[in-house]
Amino acid sequence: MPRLSPIEAEEMFSRLRELNPHPTTELDYATPFELLVAVALSAQATDVGVNKATRKLFPVANTPQAIAALGVEGLKPYIATIGLFNTKAANVVALSQQLLERHGGEVPRDRAALEALPGVGRKTANVVLNTAFGEPTMAVDTHIFRVANRTGLAPGKDVRAVEDALLKAVPAEYLQDAHHWLILHGRYVCKARKPDCPHCAIRDLCRFTDKTPGEPEPVAA
Structure with missing residues (x-):
């Protein structure tokens, strides 16, 4: 192509x-940590589904200290509607503990440090760097x-x-x-x-060979 x-x-x-x-992202968040948690929860889940869960979770626990205090079993009920919630609960609690132990409870503005957190891969790190810290990732x-x-x-x-x-x-x-x-x-x-x-606003530029046929509806005057 x-x-x-x-x-x-x-x-x-x-x-x-x-x-x-x-x-901007369609995930609801107010702090870098909330964004990190939301993105970690969003794997194989919709932003709408994640937002429904975090609207209940964040008023109760939205810091590494509070999430760590909840523990895995305490966190699970808040995110049980999200796919893979058992694994995600374990990762979110573990990354919260690691932030407390290694980063003073702050989300690091560093790719290697982010990717070292449990459950955080390159994509999640890129989202946090871009959306929370303004990096062109x-x-x-x-x-x-x-x-x-x-x-x-x-x-x-x-x-x-x-x-x-x-x-x-x-x-x-x-x-x-x-x-x-x-x-x-x-x-x-x-x-x-x-x-x-x-x-599509870029249809004439696009190289996709199997474009959906049809013409756009005329815009009303």
Whole structure:
């Protein structure tokens, strides 16, 4: 598949920014620690489902100290509606304890330190670095992987290859927010089973050969 040219990539993100000038995560959070917990809980779960759980959890426990005090059995009832909640409860309590023991209870602004936390992989670390600390990182989930490959923006066979390609392909001006634009585009427009190509703002730039047929509805005057 031919890649988008630098000029096309620039145009792509210009349009996405025009539609959504200030994109952000759909996970509810108020602090870096709340974001870290929410992202850790979001693996194989929807943001909506995670938000329902954290709306009950965070008023009771939203610091490493409070989560560690709850313990695994105390945490489970709050997140029992989320997939893999047993494993996630163990990881969230363990990462809370590690933050207390090694980082003074603060979420580190460092990739290696984040990835050393229980249950925290590269994608979670990238989300925290980008969304909580403003680092121009690229957290590649299934949505971003799909969009990067379908559009020709940054094709790759695995998530790391796509991440590396995106860091090269995305114009520097847009890199800070690109993660959010791409995930939202994949979630609501470039969907896995039936992409909404007729209403896609970047349809004419996209390299996807199996575009959904049809023309967009005319906009009412």
